[in-house]
Structure formats: C-alpha cells, structure tokens
Amino acid sequence: MYKAVIIGSGNVAQHLLKAFQKSDIIDVIQVFARNKGSITHLIDAEKIVSNFDELLEASVYFICVSDHAVVEVSSKIPFSNKLVLHTAGNIAIESLDPKNIRGAFYPVQTFSKSRDLDFSKIPVCIEVELESRYKVLEIIAFSVTPLVYRVTSEQRKAIHIAAVFVNNFVNHLYEIGKEISDNNLFLFQILQPLIQETAAKIITLNPDEAQTGPAKRGDMQTIDSHLDFLTNENHKEIYQLLTQSIINHGKKL
Amino acid sequence: MYKAVIIGSGNVAQHLLKAFQKSDIIDVIQVFARNKGSITHLIDAEKIVSNFDELLEASVYFICVSDHAVVEVSSKIPFSNKLVLHTAGNIAIESLDPKNIRGAFYPVQTFSKSRDLDFSKIPVCIEVELESRYKVLEIIAFSVTPLVYRVTSEQRKAIHIAAVFVNNFVNHLYEIGKEISDNNLFLFQILQPLIQETAAKIITLNPDEAQTGPAKRGDMQTIDSHLDFLTNENHKEIYQLLTQSIINHGKKL
Numbered sequence: 001m002y003k004a005v006i007i008g009s010g011n012v013a014q015h016l017l018k019a020f021q022k023s024d025i026i027d028v029i030q031v032f033a034r035n036k037g038s039i040t041h042l043i044d045a046e047k048i049v050s051n052f053d054e055l056l057e058a059s060v061y062f063i064c065v066s067d068h069a070v071v072e073v074s075s076k077i078p079f080s081n082k083l084v085l086h087t088a089g090n091i092a093i094e095s096l097d098p099k100n101i102r103g104a105f106y107p108v109q110t111f112s113k114s115r116d117l118d119f120s121k122i123p124v125c126i127e128v129e130l131e132s133r134y135k136v137l138e139i140i141a142f143s144v145t146p147l148v149y150r151v152t153s154e155q156r157k158a159i160h161i162a163a164v165f166v167n168n169f170v171n172h173l174y175e176i177g178k179e180i181s182d183n184n185l186f187l188f189q190i191l192q193p194l195i196q197e198t199a200a201k202i203i204t205l206n207p208d209e210a211q212t213g214p215a216k217r218g219d220m221q222t223i224d225s226h227l228d229f230l231t232n233e234n235h236k237e238i239y240q241l242l243t244q245s246i247i248n249h250g251k252k253l
Numbered sequence: 254m255y256k257a258v259i260i261g262s263g264n265v266a267q268h269l270l271k272a273f274q275k276s277d278i279i280d281v282i283q284v285f286a287r288n289k290g291s292i293t294h295l296i297d298a299e300k301i302v303s304n305f306d307e308l309l310e311a312s313v314y315f316i317c318v319s320d321h322a323v324v325e326v327s328s329k330i331p332f333s334n335k336l337v338l339h340t341a342g343n344i345a346i347e348s349l350d351p352k353n354i355r356g357a358f359y360p361v362q363t364f365s366k367s368r369d370l371d372f373s374k375i376p377v378c379i380e381v382e383l384e385s386r387y388k389v390l391e392i393i394a395f396s397v398t399p400l401v402y403r404v405t406s407e408q409r410k411a412i413h414i415a416a417v418f419v420n421n422f423v424n425h426l427y428e429i430g431k432e433i434s435d436n437n438l439f440l441f442q443i444l445q446p447l448i449q450e451t452a453a454k455i456i457t458l459n460p461d462e463a464q465t466g467p468a469k470r471g472d473m474q475t476i477d478s479h480l481d482f483l484t485n486e487n488h489k490e491i492y493q494l495l496t497q498s499i500i501n502h503g504k505k506l
C-alpha cells in the first residue's frame with residue numbers, strides 16, 4: 001500500500017479521504033487540518049496534525065486546500081522527491097514547489113459536505129511532471145475510480161472552464177428561474193421535473209440534438225413577447241445573448 | 254368518462270395520448286393528424302382523421318399543434334360551447350376562437366418522441382375562461398398527474414420564460430461545454446457526472462445555496478485566466494455576462 005497524506009479538511013479532502021478509506025492501494029496515514037475538529041468525524045484524532053513540521057513521510061501528498069493557498073502549502077511540505085498532487089482545475093503543476101515531483105489529481109465534480117457522492121462515478125484527470133511516476137499516479141487514481149483520464153495542463157484548464165459553463169453558469173440559470181418564480185408567485189418546484197429531464201436527456205442525446213425552444217425554432221414572435229415581459233434588465237440581457245448564441249449556433253450545424 | 258379529441262400528432266400529442274390511455278376519466282375517441290401514419294402506432298387507424306369536417310363531438314378538445322397553427326386550428330373545430338384547450342406556454346387563451354370555452358393545459362416539461370416520460374411526474378398548469386368549467390378541467394388534469402397547478406395567463410407566460418432559462422439556455426451551456434471539449438480534444442463524457450450532479454443538487458438545495466465557483470468566490474485571478482484562455486468571442490461574452498451576473502446576484506443575497 002502507498003502511504004498518503006491529505007492536506008486540507010474541506011470538501012475535496014473529506015470526499016477523497018472517504019474514497020481512500022475504501023481502497024486497498026492507499027493508506028491515509030495523516031491529515032493536515034488547521035482546524036482538527038473539522039475532520040475528526042472521519043479519521044482518528046491522533047492522525048490529524050495542524051503543524052507542517054509534524055507531517056510524516058509518505059509516498060504521496062494530496063494538497064486539497066483553497067486555490068490561493070496551494071502554492072504556499074506545497075513549499076511547506078518538509079520532504080523532497082515525493083509525489084505531490086494538487087486537486088485544482090486551474091493551477092499549473094509548475095507553480096508547485098519544485099523540490100517534489102509535482103502533479104495534479106483533478107476530480108471533475110462539484111463537492112459539498114452535505115452531499116454524499118460515489119467516488120467511483122467521478123472522473124479524475126491526472127498529470128505528473130515525471131514520466132516515470134505516471135504509472136504510480138495512475139494506479140492510485142484507479143484505486144478510487146475507473147474514470148481516469150490523462151490530460152495535459154491545457155486540457156485540464158479547458159475542462160475547468162467547461163465545468164464553469166455546465167455547473168456554475170447552469171446553476172446561475174437555475175437561480176434566475178427561481179427569481180422569476182419568486183417574482184411571479186409560482187413555485188420553483190414546478191420547474192424541477194424540467195430541470196432534471198434537461199440534464200437526463202444529455203445522457204443519451206448530444207446537446208445539439210436535445211436543443212429545442214423559441215431560439216432554436218427562430219420563433220421571433222415568442223422571443224419578442226418574452227423580452228417584453230421581462231422587466232429585470234439583467235435577465236433581459238442574458239436572454240438576448242443566449243438566444244442570439246443559439247440562433248448562431250444553429251446556423252453552424 | 255369524458256370524451257376527448259386530440260388535435261396534432263407531434264411530441265405533446267403522443268405523450269398526452271399515452272397518458273390518457275391509462276386514465277379512466279378520459280376516453281380519446283379521435284386524433285386529428287395531417288399525416289395519419291405519424292400516430293398509427295398509438296391508436297387504431299379508424300380513430301385518426303385528417304379533415305376537420307370529420308371531427309366527432311366530444312367534451313374536450315386538446316390542440317397540440319405547433320404554436321403558429323394553434324389559433325387557426327381552434328377556428329376549424331366544427332362545434333361550439335365545448336372545452337377547447339391548447340398546450341402552449343406562451344399563447345393567451347383569449348386568442349383561441351371564442352365559439353368554444355377556451356383554456357390552457359400546459360405541461361411544464363420538454364417532450365421528444367425518443368424519450369419515454371412518466372406523465373404522473375409532470376406538472377400541468379391549467380387555466381380556463383369560465384369558472385364553472387374549472388372543476389372539470391381540474392378532474393381531467395388530475396387523471397394524468399397529481400401535479401396540477403391553477404395559474405393565470407401572466408403566470409403561465411412567466412413559467413414558460415423560466416423554462417427557457419432552465420431548459421433551452423441550460424442545454425445551450427451544455428452545447429458550449431461540448432464545443433470546448435471538441436476544441437481541446439477531451440471527451441464531453443468527462444463532464445457528464447458534473448452535469449447530473451449539478452441538476453441533482455437542486456432537488457435538496459436551493460440554487461443560491463448550491464452556487465460555487467470562481468465568480469461566486471470573486472476569484473478574479475481564475476476568471477481572468479479563463480478569459481485569457483477562451484478564444485471564441487461568443488464563449489467569452491457569455492462567460493463575462495454570466496460571471497458578472499453571479500457577482501451581482503451574490504451582493505443581493
């Protein structure tokens with residue numbers, strides 16, 4: 001088994017710890033947490049440290065801290081020549097401290113503490129600076145999920161950007177749906193089956209085949225009547241830009 | 254049982270026909286289809302007509318044709334004082350021919366022939382011009398789904414607009430995710446679990462609680478690096494507008 005240390009005790013750290021606890025490839029010997037109490041429900045208190053000097057020697061270190069702290073934390077690991085992986089979509093592995101073998105282990109999912117996730121259904125994008133360490137990294141990744149993808153830094157960044165579109169921006173459209181429901185006194189709940197079916201469709205149809213609606217049909221009468229109805233300037237602007245984008249996209253198909 | 258006629262043989266007509274075939278309140282005695290072959294797999298050929306003169310007398314007529322044809326079709330029904338319902342989100346019931354009792358039966362879902370749906374999970378928004386007919390309309394709706402909502406025309410329009418945001422626009426963001434994956438040679442599939450989880454989260458969290466990402470965190474470094482990376486001007490513009498909208502929305506919370 002490979003000895004591993006997880007640095008951080010937030011969303012990703014907790015989900016990763018739980019996944020490794022089920023693997024027989026990785027033994028998490030320690031977790032670094034600024035606030036020990038944040039992770040005592042998942043691992044013995046004596047395995048939690050909050051001082052970098054107390055870090056044990058291990059084969060691999062997972063840096064699962066807020067993006068802005070990743071680089072700084074990488075320089076605080078008191079060992080060299082170890083595999084050090086961060087879990088961010090948008091941080092170059094070259095920005096980690098070069099005393100260790102730098103890599104990325106980016107799970108393409110949205111984690112929150114309140115939701116349980118099956119890690120074996122989560123794609124993980126991996127990258128490492130030294131070819132000779134790739135195999136080990138791959139073995140580690142496969143121990144928690146069959147969905148392992150080797151990517152370049154450019155691709156990881158592109159995946160992160162695409163994730164912003166299909167996750168953060170999509171959720172913002174849900175927020176707008178909620179605002180429209182609040183303003184017009186109907187239950188947001190009415191939109192739920194539609195939201196779920198819109199996502200479910202994409203499992204079997206590609207998004208171009210699934211596209212419907214007034215913009216796709218070029219139904220200017222409906223579009224104009226919707227724009228007339230919308231009083232919130234921000235909603236109007238988003239409606240216009242996305243409608244135009246759907247119309248232009250249709251022309252390219 | 255109430256005798257019903259369905260006019261149209263497209264997505265909504267077919268799903269509605271299948272739902273009514275399971276109800277013991279509605280007996281679909283006839284379907285009007287310009288192209289009879291389009292619906293012979295669901296109902297006996299002798300019950301399909303393609304001439305309005307052949308329409309039988311019934312208690313209720315469902316106009317499930319393309320939006321632009323709804324008004325014209327309503328005037329071709331050779332009866333009066335019947336309940337005539339259209340299924341559109343964005344058509345005023347007053348625009349139907351006034352010789353009949355006009356109403357709406359708007360299912361808030363995205364239908365395609367290739368996907369089976371359980372009608373009992375679909376919300377239906379109903380509206381009728383004559384109060385005395387409301388009860389019948391409600392009974393009819395409850396015969397296919399428990400999710401029956403009485404709405405005003407204004408509300409129905411608002412729901413339709415919200416549906417454009419959470420369905421058509423969301424699907425367009427999936428299309429953009431697909432474009433980014435094609436351009437950067439990674440599999441769109443990598444985004445699937447994230448897409449499904451983003452929708453699933455909304456069942457238990459409200460969209461404000463579920464919002465995450467660089468815009469929500471005000472992480473300008475990541476936002477700038479994403480904008481630098483994007484070369485497609487349209488993607489850039491959508492990225493900027495939605496990011497700004499998330500930032501402004503956060504300030505209101």
Ligand SMILES: NC(=O)c1ccc[n+]([C@@H]2O[C@H](COP(=O)([O-])OP(=O)(O)OC[C@H]3O[C@@H](n4cnc5c(N)ncnc54)[C@H](OP(=O)(O)O)[C@@H]3O)[C@@H](O)[C@H]2O)c1
Pocket residue numbers: 008009010011012013033034035038063064065066067069070073087088089106107108109110111112
């Ligand atoms: N959440 C997701 O959906 C997701 C998905 C894919 C990748 N990621 C990536 O995973 C990483 C962690 O994200 P997360 O969502 O787990 O974050 P999070 O829930 O906000 O947790 C951040 C963790 O970092 C710790 N931390 C922050 N600054 C630190 C510092 N200067 N020194 C030591 N520890 C520090 C925090 O400690 P305190 O609790 O003491 O503040 C906390 O344990 C990030 O690189 C992120 O981009 C996240």
Ligand SMILES: NC(=O)c1ccc[n+]([C@@H]2O[C@H](COP(=O)([O-])OP(=O)(O)OC[C@H]3O[C@@H](n4cnc5c(N)ncnc54)[C@H](OP(=O)(O)O)[C@@H]3O)[C@@H](O)[C@H]2O)c1
Pocket residue numbers: 261262263264265266286287288291316317318319320322323326340341342359360361362363364365
């Ligand atoms: N699809 C959805 O997701 C959805 C959801 C909620 C509400 N709606 C509403 O439901 C209604 C029907 O939509 P749909 O998606 O079922 O449309 P669809 O699949 O495109 O089918 C349209 C039907 O209307 C018929 N039609 C068109 N013009 C006609 C005319 N002049 N005379 C007679 N029949 C005509 C078509 O006949 P041909 O096959 O011969 O062209 C076809 O049977 C619309 O009002 C729509 O707004 C749709």
